[in-house]
Amino acid sequence: xxxxxxxxxxxxxxxxxxxxxxxxxxxxxxxxxxxxxxxxxxxxxxxxxxxxxxxxxxxxxxxxxxxxxxxxxxxxxxxxx
Amino acid sequence: xxxxxxxxxxxxxxxxxxxxxxxxxxxxxxxxxxxxxxxxxxxxxxxxxxxxxxxxxxxxxxxxxxxxxxxxxxxxxxxxxxxxxxxxxxxxxxxxxxxxxxxxxxxxxxxxxxxxxxxxxxxxxxxxxxxxxxxxxxxxxxxxxxxxxxxxxxxxxxxxxxxxxxxxxxxxxxxxxxxxxxxxxxxxxxxxxxxxxxxxxxxxxxxxxxxxxxxxxxxxxxxxxxxxxxxxxxxxxxxxxxxxxxxxxxxxxxxxxxxxxxxxxxxxxxxxxxxxxxxxxxxxxxxxxxxxxxxxxxxxxxxxxxxxxxxxxxxxxxxxxxxxxxxxxxxxxxxxxxxxxxxxxxxxxxxxxxxxxxxxxxxxxxxxxxxxxxxxxxxxxxxxxxxxxxxxxxxxxxxxxxxxxxxxxxxxxxxxxxxxxxxxxxxxxxxxxxxxxxxxxxxxxxxxxxxxxxxxxxxxxxxxxxxxxxxxxxxxxxxxxxxxxxxxxxxxxxxxxxxxxxxxxxxxxxxxxxxxxxxxxxxxxxxxxxxxxxxxxxxxxxxxxxxxxxxx
Numbered sequence: 001x002x003x004x005x006x007x008x009x010x011x012x013x014x015x016x017x018x019x020x021x022x023x024x025x026x027x028x029x030x031x032x033x034x035x036x037x038x039x040x041x042x043x044x045x046x047x048x049x050x051x052x053x054x055x056x057x058x059x060x061x062x063x064x065x066x067x068x069x070x071x072x073x074x075x076x077x078x079x080x081x
Numbered sequence: 082x083x084x085x086x087x088x089x090x091x092x093x094x095x096x097x098x099x100x101x102x103x104x105x106x107x108x109x110x111x112x113x114x115x116x117x118x119x120x121x122x123x124x125x126x127x128x129x130x131x132x133x134x135x136x137x138x139x140x141x142x143x144x145x146x147x148x149x150x151x152x153x154x155x156x157x158x159x160x161x162x163x164x165x166x167x168x169x170x171x172x173x174x175x176x177x178x179x180x181x182x183x184x185x186x187x188x189x190x191x192x193x194x195x196x197x198x199x200x201x202x203x204x205x206x207x208x209x210x211x212x213x214x215x216x217x218x219x220x221x222x223x224x225x226x227x228x229x230x231x232x233x234x235x236x237x238x239x240x241x242x243x244x245x246x247x248x249x250x251x252x253x254x255x256x257x258x259x260x261x262x263x264x265x266x267x268x269x270x271x272x273x274x275x276x277x278x279x280x281x282x283x284x285x286x287x288x289x290x291x292x293x294x295x296x297x298x299x300x301x302x303x304x305x306x307x308x309x310x311x312x313x314x315x316x317x318x319x320x321x322x323x324x325x326x327x328x329x330x331x332x333x334x335x336x337x338x339x340x341x342x343x344x345x346x347x348x349x350x351x352x353x354x355x356x357x358x359x360x361x362x363x364x365x366x367x368x369x370x371x372x373x374x375x376x377x378x379x380x381x382x383x384x385x386x387x388x389x390x391x392x393x394x395x396x397x398x399x400x401x402x403x404x405x406x407x408x409x410x411x412x413x414x415x416x417x418x419x420x421x422x423x424x425x426x427x428x429x430x431x432x433x434x435x436x437x438x439x440x441x442x443x444x445x446x447x448x449x450x451x452x453x454x455x456x457x458x459x460x461x462x463x464x465x466x467x468x469x470x471x472x473x474x475x476x477x478x479x480x481x482x483x484x485x486x487x488x489x490x491x492x493x494x495x496x497x498x499x500x501x502x503x504x505x506x507x508x509x510x511x512x513x514x515x516x517x518x519x520x521x522x523x524x525x526x527x528x529x530x531x532x533x534x535x536x537x538x539x540x541x542x543x544x545x546x547x548x549x550x551x552x553x554x555x556x557x558x559x560x561x562x563x564x565x566x567x568x569x570x571x572x573x574x575x576x577x578x579x580x581x582x583x584x585x586x587x588x589x590x591x592x593x594x595x596x597x598x599x600x601x602x603x604x605x606x607x608x609x610x611x612x613x614x615x616x617x618x619x620x621x622x623x624x625x626x627x628x629x630x631x632x633x
Binding site for chain 1: 170174294302324332336337364366368370371374377381
């Protein structure tokens with residue numbers, strides 16, 4: 001139930017050090033959605049949605065893509081050594 | 082009057098009772114032999130995997146407030162209400178790494194609350210008390226907000242009485258049931274119910290966004306109808322389907338500030354600490370934005386309500402309108418009764434899940450950082466669990482009292498005040514995870530400065546719509562600071578910046594005066610520990626002390 005099996009030694013190599021240059025990518029989905037010049041307009045409309053709405057909804061995709069990418073690239077048994 | 086809504090009431094009540102049964106059964110779900118431990122009652126055994134955490138944290142962050150208050154704000158103010166979308170986008174990349182550190186250090190030391198961490202990190206029970214009290218105070222209106230959600234639904238179904246007691250009776254009953262199963266099952270109850278809540282919400286929203294635009298002439302005409310309404314009613318200069326030059330700064334600072342605040346709330350941290358390992362947290366931070374999409378679509382229900390010509394039901398005072406009822410009324414008008422009943426149940430259950438988690442988080446804060454710290458030093462784990470259970474009941478009674486005695490006109494404002502308050506714990510909790518540079522005394526000084534300024538600013542803000550002179554919102558006009566502009570800014574951002582500034586200056590002063598900064602109870606290594614580490618959640622002695630001896 002709780003994290004049992006304490007037999008397995010938690011050596012330093014099994015621990016993720018959080019430092020990775022890929023982490024800087026996380027700033028993209030933090031900064032971009034907070035710049036009103038990009039989204040604060042009516043045209044062009046997509047499926048009737050003014051740009052204000054469809055672009056901000058599209059930023060969700062930007063956020064998901066970036067965090068997923070960083071997660072994959074910094075996974076312990078992956079790119080991080 | 083309620084007879085017209087009989088089908089809705091039956092569907093609503095049936096689903097409501099179904100999840101109540103689930104709440105009671107949850108005590109046995111993934112349960113250990115011994116439930117009399119705060120790790121079990123308050124954190125579900127710290128064992129939740131990816132899916133459960135997703136539903137639990139999602140069910141926790143996207144609440145009845147989402148369903149009711151955000152579309153109400155969009156209905157009333159337009160683009161400004163859409164701030165919830167960028168807010169829930171920027172939050173996840175921001176806390177992606179921070180929460181992993183918090184998880185690691187908490188599991189190594191058996192921390193249950195953010196104040197536990199602060200206690201150990203800065204060697205200061207006083208600072209921990211400040212963080213704990215702030216957390217409890219900020220959580221109370223948030224729980225009350227959930228009740229506003231249920232109330233809006235009940236009102237639309239015509240379940241209202243003349244006297245104050247009769248009007249609130251259904252909520253009191255609902256909360257009594259909630260209190261009972263939370264008492265019995267702890268965090269397992271909302272974790273299990275969250276599955277039902279989210280399934281209902283996803284179904285309702287998918288149907289609503291596919292079906293309603295067809296009925297209302299397409300998305301284009303929905304936005305046009307909203308624009309026409311904002312043009313016609315010119316009394317509010319800041320509404321419209323786009324932002325104007327004066328409220329863009331408010332929009333951005335509100336989104337950013339709310340995002341900073343979200344994971345400082347004790348209940349969000351509770352959901353995170355209940356997960357099994359760091360991987361679960363990281364995967365969730367990339368998957369949780371799926372809820373943001375739903376949130377964006379829900380927000381647009383506000384425009385659909387405009388296009389459908391919805392008139393909100395009257396408020397508690399004569400002549401006022403209860404904006405929170407726009408979505409329930411929209412469903413009542415546009416959908417068959419049985420489906421409206423399902424939608425109402427989604428809102429009602431959507432209030433129960435977060436209310437349960439919030440009351441558990443507040444109860445944990447009281448138990449760990451007030452009861453154990455100041456009242457009974459040698460409390461056993463079983464006593465801790467018991468105190469938490471009882472406190473969670475008290476917290477819920479308090480929230481119900483808030484609703485019965487306060488006017489929940491613009492419930493979103495209550496939460497915005499809570500956001501300003503909780504933001505003041507940012508330097509100690511969030512920055513504390515990265516640096517011990519700040520002095521414990523300086524953190525208290527910064528907290529006091531930020532809190533004082535934040536409250537003063539909120540007090541200055543009137544709300545013309547509700548005719549209130551104070552605490553009318555979170556948009557502070559920069560002209561009040563002497564700037565020659567009509568722009569407004571989110572109070573929380575200003576308050577937390579002042580907080581940081583004061584904390585930095587006082588730190589330098591205290592250092593110069595060589596005031597003792599205490600001993601750090603954590604080691605750098607603690608912040609990277611993961612599941613499988615021999616010292617993560619140690620078995621029998623896992624609870625030991627609020628500030629256990631850092632093992633060499």
